[in-house]
Amino acid sequence: MKIEGSIINNKISIKIDNVVQKLDNLFIFIDGYIINNTKLSDIKYIEKLYKEKSLDFVNYLDGNYNVFIVDNNKLFIIKDKLGNLPLYYYHKDGILFFSNKLSLIKNNCSLNLKINKQSIANYLGYSYIYESDTIYLDTYKLNKGSILKYDDDIKIIKYFDICEEAKDIKKNKLSEEQNINNLEDLLFNCICKYGSKNSKVGIFLSSGKDSTLLCLLASKYYKNKINTYTLGFEDEIDESENAKIIANYIGTNHHSIILKTKDVKKIINKIPLIYDEPFADPSIIPSIYMMENIKEKNDFYLAGEGVDGLFDLFKINNSFNNIKYYKELLYKYTHKIRIPKNYSERLQVPIIRRFAYSDNLVGYKGKVIKLNKKYSYEVSNLELYGHIGSEKVKNKNIHILKNLKMNYYTPFYDVDLLYKFMEYNNDLIDNNRDNKYIFSKVLYNNIDKKYFDNYKKNGFGIPIKKWMKDFLLDDIKKITKKDYIDEQKIFKYDELIKLINYYEKYPVYSRAIVLWNYYIFQLWYFHNIKSFK
DSSP: OOEEEEEETTEEEEEETTEEOOOOSEEEEEEEEEOOOSSSOHHHHHHHHHHHHGGGGGGGOOEEEEEEEEETTEEEEEEOTTOOSOOEEEEETTEEEEESOHHHHHTOTTTOOOBOHHHHHHHHHHSSOOTTBOSBTTEEEOOTTEEEEESSSEEEEEOOOHHHHHTTOOOOOOOHHHHHHHHHHHHHHHHHTSSOTTOOEEEEOOSSHHHHHHHHHHHHHOSSOOEEEEEEETTSOOSHHHHHHHHHHHTOEEEEEEEOHHHHHHHHHHHHHHOSSOOOOTTHHHHHHHHHTOOSOOSEEEEOTTHHHHHHHHHHHHHTTOHHHHHHHHHHHHHHSOOTTOOOOTTHHHHHHHHBSOOOOSEETTEEOOOOTTOOOOOOSGGGGGGSSSHHHHHHHHHHHHHTTOOEEOTTSOHHHHHHHHTSOHHHHSBTTBTTHHHHHHHHTTSOTHHHHTOOOOTTOOOHHHHIIIIIHHHHHHHOOHHHHHHHTSBOHHHHHHHHHHHHHSOOHHHHHHHHHHHHHHHHHHHHTOOOO
8 A cells, every 4th residue: 555645835635545535624544453442443443532532542542553644734644652664754845745655755756855875874784774764865764653743844743652651660569470471461462463363374483482482372362273484594504494393383384485595686686676775684585585485375474573672671771770780781782792773783883984974873863872992882861762672673574565465463562561571570581591581481381491492593594694705795896886886975985895805805794794785775776766887
């Protein structure tokens, strides 16, 4: 579904699938769905709430949605609390354009959009462009839990921020067993929100704890045998065999889909056709391949993403009450694993600075995380949450599945679960070297621990270094032509060549990722801005 609209000279216009809508005194439309337990249609339900509670009605909604309301000459666009569906808008000189597809705004010739170089710098470090920026100047993503309001001028209203609300949440005093049982009930209820018991459901099953628990609980609710899908790599170590063992235990119709090396280039070339702006998370390659090769007809698909965000949010929120713990936490994340917010790894920062014009690589809404010899960090507030949870995940999968006309949900990325986690004490989160302690306890109530004891989950384990050596680096050299790079005025040609040559001598992963991000950007540029000469 394509939704686009504009406000020019105070006149509001909305088109849905190229059909201009008649805007009466009250116009309401929903992109996505809401959890509605009444017999009213979703639009009638929202109309009733809006008339009763005005804009406060947003606090009573649950689901994945953008809601569009035109009330006389006022426009309201409401993005759900966790921002599960994209919404873009252009605003400059009193003109507003908005759409659920960035390409519809970009293709408007009257706007003459320009590339935002700061967004490129952020993208090179993180592999994607996060809220509220986009690849274009004067064009933005509407943030999660926000309302775009137009009444003579636009105003962005933040109506939901879990970090702010978490400050007033008190720790519960229940026993460990009570908390474990309550969490299992809540997780089960989150899964039950989607469809009826008779729905045909597909689940993306890795071999990890999150998707395993999702599959176990879903199999208790849905009557039809669940279809599960795992992707493996040809001639690579992957998780598909262990996932098959778990699927057999649960009793699903399991499907292992193997990505062959000869198909990788075909998938890479599809990336800029799926995403309206540069997006280079390497796991999109197996995701695209797997979703394109699903043969069964399912009503919708579930994935276990978002759980890491719950635990990370808890840790970061708690750390603000203890500065020492906070610094230790960030130090730990920087030196041992990736920071959940995807701030550039230390090795990537100087690499990118050498060949990208902008060096403000790390930060959120202009705030810079400063790296120095003492590894100190300056973070002003809890806007770190902007990078926690499913933002990158939903960016990845929502676009793929919408392109394939599939419905996709992440039950564990849920507002009620976010609230619940804020009630826990630290020993329920990080206990005995298990940084998902309470989640693991729920899992082991449903499956024997032996399935995970002798297996280390590696995710998709994308072999970027191998691909870079086998074929990607040759492609990068072909597209890195001096005239073309100079004409772009985005990168420094001499530094790009140094980076490519240096990588050939010292092929480390951090440089491979930077080159990979650069490569995907150039493919996107070729398809969306200007062809290579």
